[in-house]
Amino acid sequence: MRSLYCGDLRKAQVGEEVTLVGWVHRRRDHGGVIFLDVRDREGIVQVVFDPDREQSFAIANSVRNEFVIEIKGLVRDRPQGTINPEMGTGEIEVLGKELVILNKSETPPFQLDDHQQVSEEVRLKNRFMDLRRPEMQQKLRLRAAVSSAIRNFLDDNGFLDIETPILTRATPEGARDYIVPSRTHEGNFFALPQSPQLFKQLLMVSGFDRYYQIARCFRDEDLRADRQPEFTQIDIEMSFMDQDEIMAVTEKMITGLFADKLSVNLGEFPRMTYADAMTRFGSDKPDLRNPMELVDVGDLMADIEFKVFAGPANDADSRVAALKVPGGAKLTRKLIDEYTKFVSIYGARGLAWIKVNELEKGAEGLQSPIVKFLGEDVAMAIMQRLGAVNGDLVFFGADKTNIVNEALGALRNKVGVDLEMLTCDWAPLWVVDWPMFEKTSDGGITALHHPFTAPNCTPQELEADPLAANSIAYDMVLNGCELGGGSIRIHKAEMQKAVFRCLGISDEEAEEKFGFLLNALKYGAPPHGGLAFGLDRLIMLMTGTDSIREVIAFPKTQTAACPLTNAPGEVSKEQLKELNIRLREKISV
């Protein structure tokens, strides 16, 4: 139908007769002349209809926004003074000669250019319309370009794209499973994969050596702003490669991508241990654009009377840390109160602070509700450790270590952004040397990555003191987001069984759930490892978007529903009967 895209028209086509197809973006009546802005995926072009071509003029008069039209016309220079440098096609226009309406449109549920005022619910309900917006088109195009660049890189480096099942057994990655009832095996259920983890390991056992897949993963977790129940991973696995080699290949893939698509040089990624990241930033994915760091001050407070600090200072599972905000003394009480509320989300019971007004005056020069409890010597020793100067503000966290880390870590991020303290646009790093396990709130232990990650010790050492063991795991972090995570895997059955035992999974249960893996590990499993990148999050960072839903064509809401299709929905009695499922009566509370 078309001779070229509307958005591709340039001065080079001046004088040419063209056929264009697209949507009416806007129609303007300028005293006898009708202007149609016609849009397709490449952009918008202005088409002019004069009254002397009666038939096409009358049709132009009748079209409305979002009608689909076909135009034959002549490309010409725009008259002097009407050139629009903001538009790719701004130097030219098309003189419309013939106009056909290919399809009408009802009045759209919202105007494409004022989506800001439209709620996300309405945008998602009418996603086909929302996706017409040039901004959404650009994001999904970048997404396609990134997938394609990644495929090219991995293909060129000898990786094979191999699909793995969607209907499968549980793969523990720390979330709840989505389960699918089986009709043919009454009372049995498939689980949707939380990741292709075990299949990619089996592919290594089969000798494929290098695998990748742009894989859909499903996790039924309590949704936070940047999570989706189904999301896409760039899933990678390789054999006979150690941690450094795996990190080198994948770092090259990401730096190449940023150089190619955004002209950004990410440089060589620094490495930081998990322990360091937690101590200095209170986070396992620190945003290194932010110059502030947490500093331990518990030792200075061990002997004071004030239990709020002395308690945690003398408890091995707790921490007292300070966060110095340069120039923060100017923050208002109101803002400090807001920050206090903010840290309470992370379980902090308060937010102590000191404003450094006149350090030379000693404790007198410190404005704070807590200095009187600390005493001059302790207060000044803290100031000295922090290198505080007049005009600074110091926040304190004193509680269980995980609460202090989460609360001050999040506060550090928030204050850094609020006070515009970020020092650069991009700050990548690798976080390495992760603990193998962590304690759960109910006193058990759980794997920090997943139970197939190789511990950095023998099975005997691991079982003797599981919480002391580190794993050979690595996360790639960019601007405070986890871009990807992976590890060297366990390739010996003995070690895998030890990990299961540490997790309280009996040998019988391990056999029942993971017998296929344990069996495969018996038959010459090579040393292997890999990693997976979150594609959605990668695109979110690359497009400077703050919601993952903005870079997914058809995302779910925060309650894991789809307003467009109304999924999830009920099923018929017949379907349930076939599956041998009876629903419980809804119990109203």
Ligand code: ASP
């Ligand atoms: N399967 C892991 C995940 O989904 C990634 C990996 O270890 O390769 O987080």
